[in-house]
Amino acid sequence: EPEVTQTPSHQVTQMGQEVILRCxxxxxxxxxxxxxxxxxxxxxxxxxxxxxxxxxxxxxFDDQFSVERPDGSNFTLKxxxxxxxxxxxxxxxxxxxTGFNSPLHFGNGTRLTVT
Amino acid sequence: KNxxxxxxxxxxxxxxxxxxxxxxxxxxxxxxxxxxxxxxGRGPVxxxxxxxxxxxxxxxxxxxxxxxxxxxxxxxITASQLSDSASYICxxxxxxxxxxxxxxxxxxxxxx
Numbered sequence: 001e002p003e004v005t006q007t008p009s010h011q012v013t014q015m016g017q018e019v020i021l022r023c024x025x026x027x028x029x030x031x032x033x034x035x036x037x038x039x040x041x042x043x044x045x046x047x048x049x050x051x052x053x054x055x056x057x058x059x060x061f062d063d064q065f066s067v068e069r070p071d072g073s074n075f076t077l078k079x080x081x082x083x084x085x086x087x088x089x090x091x092x093x094x095x096x097x098t099g100f101n102s103p104l105h106f107g108n109g110t111r112l113t114v115t
Numbered sequence: 116k117n118x119x120x121x122x123x124x125x126x127x128x129x130x131x132x133x134x135x136x137x138x139x140x141x142x143x144x145x146x147x148x149x150x151x152x153x154x155x156g157r158g159p160v161x162x163x164x165x166x167x168x169x170x171x172x173x174x175x176x177x178x179x180x181x182x183x184x185x186x187x188x189x190x191x192i193t194a195s196q197l198s199d200s201a202s203y204i205c206x207x208x209x210x211x212x213x214x215x216x217x218x219x220x221x222x223x224x225x226x227x
Contacts, residue, residue, distance in 0.1 A: 048213035106158030
């Protein structure tokens with residue numbers, strides 16, 4: 001069964017550095033998402049992306065965050081200047097449609113540790 | 116504010132037993148409710164999706180119910196297996212927007 005893949009599985013970076021988290025969504029999917037999960041807390045929505053533009057973003061997704069689909073297969077999340085509180089598991093997800101019965105397929109996440 | 120509350124926070128049961136997890140939500144206007152299973156260190160995996168017109172849906176040993184009037188859902192697991200040990204997350208979507216509203220999950224441990 002096709003799956004969403006994310007790389008790297010674990011990223012350690014120093015505060016203030018830029019990081020890029022990479023995702024390859026399922027090939028025929030059209031809608032892409034980033035979520036994050038701080039350790040011990042619930043999954044939080046960051047951003048949704050469709051037709052090469054952001055369709056919705058949360059309060060968490062401030063000017064330090066950006067997303068890109070550079071080549072038609074990869075979907076990236078960039079954090080320009082990481083903060084300690086950015087440490088979390090970041091999940092990429094994709095779906096074929098936003099219809100009622102369209103499940104969201106998640107990758108296994110990238111654990112970001114900011115030191 | 117859209118909220119999703121789950122109970123219990125954690126649960127331990129013996130292998131072979133049944134259990135029921137609860138979800139209450141205040142998301143409005145309601146679109147659909149999903150139950151996900153999240154193994155430790157992995158991404159959530161969809162178990163069921165229900166719209167307002169559905170009040171029960173099964174996926175193998177998992178049966179979800181939905182009462183859109185009281186804004187409550189439950190996930191019933193029958194004949195539990197050790198591999199059912201995971202976090203079970205209730206996720207509610209509003210009609211407007213793409214964002215999903217996640218509950219904190221119920222951590223289930225199935226012991227031999």
